[in-house]
Amino acid sequence: MLADYQEVLVTLLADRRARDRFATDPAALLSRYRLDEEEKAALSAIDPGALASAAESYVAKRWDELRRAAPCTLRIAPSLERRYRRWLAEHPAPAEDGVLSPGLAEALRALEPMARQLAEDEGEAAYAPDLLRFEVMSRASRADGEPRVLRCRFRADRLASDLAGDGPIPMDPPIAPIEYRFGRGGS
């Protein structure tokens, strides 16, 4: 059945765990779907290297869009790319309605998992999670006008301003709890 064929194909392109299972035992994965013999043969004939390469191209395109939502955070946490790629491989995006660009929509979807990872890693700057949330949420609200509230331990707006140019990276900013309100009437 065509719908199931397409479901398998997209799953293989979007989900690394599914690709790994398919590489080990393709028949087991395909048996979960309603496929005719022609469809099974076509899926089984996909070159694993080509599949992996194609999957990587989709990840690369998503990252390319998403990274523009957090350029300052990327300066102080270049590990964000590795974290996002690993997370995306196991969390394919669901189709959702929205007015945000694909990059911003994906940045919002990945925001809390990425912020948590940065917070849990002592090797990352203490203010990295705040900065990430500030960048993504402020951009999202500027784009869609939706109100969003963010409570930070650090002055993320000043950190973003410092990092926006090529100036020195703040090493030990003071803790200064603040609440930001984005969107219509916010700042």
Place this chain on the structure above:
Amino acid sequence: MSFLGAGIGWRAQLSGELPPGLVLEVMPSHFFADPRRLDALAASHPLVFHDVGLSVGTAGTPGEAARERVRRVKALVERAGPLLVSDHLALTVSPGGIDLGHLAPLRYGPDVLEVVAGKVGALQDVLRRPIALENIAKPMVLPGSRWTEGEMLSRLVERTGCGVLLDLTNLLYDARNAGQHAARVLEEYPLEAVVQVHLAGGKRTGGRWVDTHGEPVDAESWRLFESLRGRCPRLITAVVERDRNLPLLADLVADARRASLIWSET
């Protein structure tokens, strides 16, 4: 409608004054959040809409997200009156709702023809105009197609009256990656239905040619475009695509002028 001149893909990052009359290709999704931003462009330039997310290749009944996207695109079409509306012969969303975020190839055959023809027909009814479908740059070859992409497009044109957005660089790179001669592959496409052309650049990465849209237009793409002279009676515009490593606006405009000159020698 006759050829109106070539254009460029509009990007907010491009700075400088756009020459009057330059065709601009815009992605409708860039204006979903604030449609008013489209008004100034529509007032001063001929526009063509080029979407990426209509996923005409997805089998099954469209979900709410897909239906809402069509409503948003329709609203923008009615607001801005673009000359053309196009998307891709591809899918971005699985029937079960996984969003790849970008274009996945289709396995060309009768079952896919029914799906795409149905989706295209429905879209054309909603938008009240023909749409055009673009040939994509395929990240991989899908085993089991009964037809070539050109044959698939020919059948779709016949079934639905849709147009073709012929991306010459996508065709070129697919041919190179398959070890085929691009000029020969071009002959399989329904050139009489081509209403728009894309010209772009890319590079060879990991053993494959990739349309990065980050390089100048490939020289062979220019030659393929020249070979179309006199063979695409419905061509309205040719758009130079550049998404990254943006050059000066003047350089993109120069490429558009080059395309216009080539076509004017038809």
